[in-house]
């Protein structure tokens with residue numbers, strides 16, 4: 001299914017609001033979509049809490065994270081992680097990076113995320129862990145080399161955990177990404193509950 005640029009921006013604004021309302025995107029998370037008019041560009045808000053994002057805040061970037069066109073807005077520092085995933089994965093049309101509390105323990109304990117009910121099946125390939133930070137950047141993803149390493153760790157899967165930081169979820173189109181992010185969060189919440197029972201080996205896979 002293809003979208004016009006206007007539809008993509010409208011849906012991107014809506015995705016910001018939904019994911020913020022659900023507590024998945026807090027003040028610092030961000031969600032983007034590939035530009036339907038130029039697949040070597042992507043659309044992402046200026047640096048702004050997602051709940052406040054409007055269409056006028058959406059900026060356009062290339063695969064190096066450069067701003068396309070004139071703008072006085074300040075972009076998100078971590079936009080390069082979006083850029084390098086879009087560059088490496090032509091099939092990806094949406095990227096969400098967030099720091100939902102339910103996921104952080106999975107990034108530091110080595111406990112794998114596993115689907116425990118049918119709706120989590122979209123993550124059947126597993127969720128790899130990125131742990132190759134440029135320490136000088138304080139665990140923020142702000143340079144191209146690190147963005148490329150994260151894209152390689154993600155590989156062909158739908159999500160990658162960043163140790164002690166958060167997660168990146170990708171989708172083939174942004175509706176699917178919205179669902180994917182939400183499902184991932186729910187799955188992790190369920191997995192935490194399950195692990196608390198001491199029966200963490202229970203899973204569909």
Ligand SMILES: [Zn+2]
Pocket residue numbers: 078097098099165166
């Ligand atoms: Zn982050």
